[in-house]
Amino acid sequence: MLLFPWINKHFNSGADLKESKSRYPNGETQLLNRSGKPSIVIVLKMRQSYKVAVVGGGFAGLVTARELKREGLLVTVFEKADHVGGIWLYNSGVETDLLGLDPNREIVHSSLYRSLRVNLPRQIMGFTDYPFMKKEGGDPRTFPGHEEVLKFLEDFVRDFRLMELIRFGHEVVRVELTDEARHKWVVESRTRETESRWESKEELFEAVVICNGKHTEPKIAEFPGRDAWPGLQMHSHSYRTPEQFENKIVVLIGNGSSAKDILKEISPLASQVHQAIRGPDSQLKRLENHDNAWQHSMIECARKDGKVVFQDGSIVDADVIIHCTGYKFHFPFLRSNGTVTVDDNRVGPLYKHVFPPSLAPWLSFVALPYKAVPSIVMESQAKWVAKVLSGKVKLPTQAEMADSVEELYRLMEKSGRPKHLTHTLQQDKFEYENWLATQLNIRPPERWKEIMFFSMEKIKSYYGDKYRDAWDVDKWIQEVDCSN
Numbered sequence: 001m002l003l004f005p006w007i008n009k010h011f012n013s014g015a016d017l018k019e020s021k022s023r024y025p026n027g028e029t030q031l032l033n034r035s036g037k038p039s040i041v042i043v044l045k046m047r048q049s050y051k052v053a054v055v056g057g058g059f060a061g062l063v064t065a066r067e068l069k070r071e072g073l074l075v076t077v078f079e080k081a082d083h084v085g086g087i088w089l090y091n092s093g094v095e096t097d098l099l100g101l102d103p104n105r106e107i108v109h110s111s112l113y114r115s116l117r118v119n120l121p122r123q124i125m126g127f128t129d130y131p132f133m134k135k136e137g138g139d140p141r142t143f144p145g146h147e148e149v150l151k152f153l154e155d156f157v158r159d160f161r162l163m164e165l166i167r168f169g170h171e172v173v174r175v176e177l178t179d180e181a182r183h184k185w186v187v188e189s190r191t192r193e194t195e196s197r198w199e200s201k202e203e204l205f206e207a208v209v210i211c212n213g214k215h216t217e218p219k220i221a222e223f224p225g226r227d228a229w230p231g232l233q234m235h236s237h238s239y240r241t242p243e244q245f246e247n248k249i250v251v252l253i254g255n256g257s258s259a260k261d262i263l264k265e266i267s268p269l270a271s272q273v274h275q276a277i278r279g280p281d282s283q284l285k286r287l288e289n290h291d292n293a294w295q296h297s298m299i300e301c302a303r304k305d306g307k308v309v310f311q312d313g314s315i316v317d318a319d320v321i322i323h324c325t326g327y328k329f330h331f332p333f334l335r336s337n338g339t340v341t342v343d344d345n346r347v348g349p350l351y352k353h354v355f356p357p358s359l360a361p362w363l364s365f366v367a368l369p370y371k372a373v374p375s376i377v378m379e380s381q382a383k384w385v386a387k388v389l390s391g392k393v394k395l396p397t398q399a400e401m402a403d404s405v406e407e408l409y410r411l412m413e414k415s416g417r418p419k420h421l422t423h424t425l426q427q428d429k430f431e432y433e434n435w436l437a438t439q440l441n442i443r444p445p446e447r448w449k450e451i452m453f454f455s456m457e458k459i460k461s462y463y464g465d466k467y468r469d470a471w472d473v474d475k476w477i478q479e480v481d482c483s484n
Contacts, residue, residue, distance in 0.1 A: 058086015
């Protein structure tokens, strides 16, 4: 049966045509003649509201749900917790395995410590049409505490009426393609009925968007003697408050934002803090503004007698080692028969960090990239996924996408860039963000946001530990705007 009666008038015999069972990702349906060959001219564009599952109800999952909803798609968000927020939902509990090595441990999703404040100004944490504004009764600081971010997400859900799309307490345990021809994905989720009993449910969707975050599966430092060292070891994922480190000698591995925050917080209570870092500046020296903290090169080895030996030759008889060493991508629920893998923290193959070429656009990932303004990247990626699924934006062919991925890998290998940096974006400009804007035919991010992001390390160095309170961000923005 033909979908449009005018076809019979346009052709001598409408009965000579039939609707193709193959449907293109952009929503086109082609008409075939009786021999099964494509007709000469007829391509009908059909709008279809696909059922789309979103895995995760945090920052990325919520903005993805909004964009999918805006495009008229049928959205279901699966969230393991009983509240929105993802990583921004503080949980005072920690995992039983403080290093996160036991695959059978009960996972605690959040990595927030109680005192955490954001390390980017709120001016670049909001969305293009929903800025992260100061609100009456809230945290007025430019770098607010994590509670303010959660309130922002709660308001976002309310204002865009997303709550009806979210299934709380639903942990996704399996995502699997069951019908390739009709791009049917089974999403199996489970809910806890009692302390020891779970109830599972399977549902079919045409598309799945994975937004489960990247700050839950710890990456642990490797050094000889680590597993036999007798002291307490933990990852920063399980750090919440400083009291347990009172009068302890602590070795802290890493030099990122969490490492610096934790060092600052525990040093007034600890007996000593020894920070192990990589790079040309990794030499033995006392840290500024700390009477009991020293910087070292990386750990050479850990001994069974409790001593930690650093590559600079110094030795410390330590009580605790805290690994502030980042996280690994982890998708234990995804069953793709090897189509999508995680190899040395490279998720691939993915076209532009989002679409696996052979499964596009029915499977996608949002918010994988590092070294970027999270809200800008995830909002643009979410818009891209939604518009591709709604048929408004076309992807290249599968072969073209695969070639693009291989070209990226070749360039990385040629330049000596390690595999684990695949999803680390550009170092000095918003090349990727501007590319996404071009695909969407929207304005690129404001120039001041780009300048601000790539100035953050200099600003932190200039103001030191007090950068969050000492830097007048609004004045800085005005000066940058005037100079451009």
